[in-house]
Amino acid sequence: MKKDIHISEVNDIYIAVVNEYNKDYKVYDWNAYIINDKSVLLDMVIIVTKGYSEDKKTATFRKKIEALPAKSFAKIEMMLEDVLAINNRFNVSFFEGNKLFEKSFEFKKNTINKKAFQKVPLMNIKGVLKS
Numbered sequence: 001m002k003k004d005i006h007i008s009e010v011n012d013i014y015i016a017v018v019n020e021y022n023k024d025y026k027v028y029d030w031n032a033y034i035i036n037d038k039s040v041l042l043d044m045v046i047i048v049t050k051g052y053s054e055d056k057k058t059a060t061f062r063k064k065i066e067a068l069p070a071k072s073f074a075k076i077e078m079m080l081e082d083v084l085a086i087n088n089r090f091n092v093s094f095f096e097g098n099k100l101f102e103k104s105f106e107f108k109k110n111t112i113n114k115k116a117f118q119k120v121p122l123m124n125i126k127g128v129l130k131s
Contacts, residue, residue, distance in 0.1 A: 034065070
């Protein structure tokens with residue numbers, strides 16, 4: 001039975017964490033985004049996030065995006081500074097056509113920082129990127 005299960009490789013989907021200026025509060029916030037760099041729409045995107053270390057863990061956060069258009073992005077959540085010091089995992093599931101895809105993106109502790117910035121696809125900004 002296991003040999004009949006085929007998990008397709010996920011390409012052109014990214015999680016980016018960027019440091020953006022919040023005009024309302026006049027501070028910089030860390031925000032996580034999902035990026036669809038594919039040329040097709042993604043249906044029923046489910047993102048489950050969790051922060052953890054050996055002695056700490058955050059609550060599990062779930063986000064549903066009904067449809068993520070081709071070549072677009074959507075905000076997942078704001079991340080507090082304290083959470084950057086622990087591991088952060090983003091489990092992403094979505095339908096492309098009638099096929100289910102799944103991928104886990106993990107940011108190891110202390111890797112979300114300005115020294116790790118790189119160009120983020122589609123967003124015209126720099127941030128920490130996982131593919």
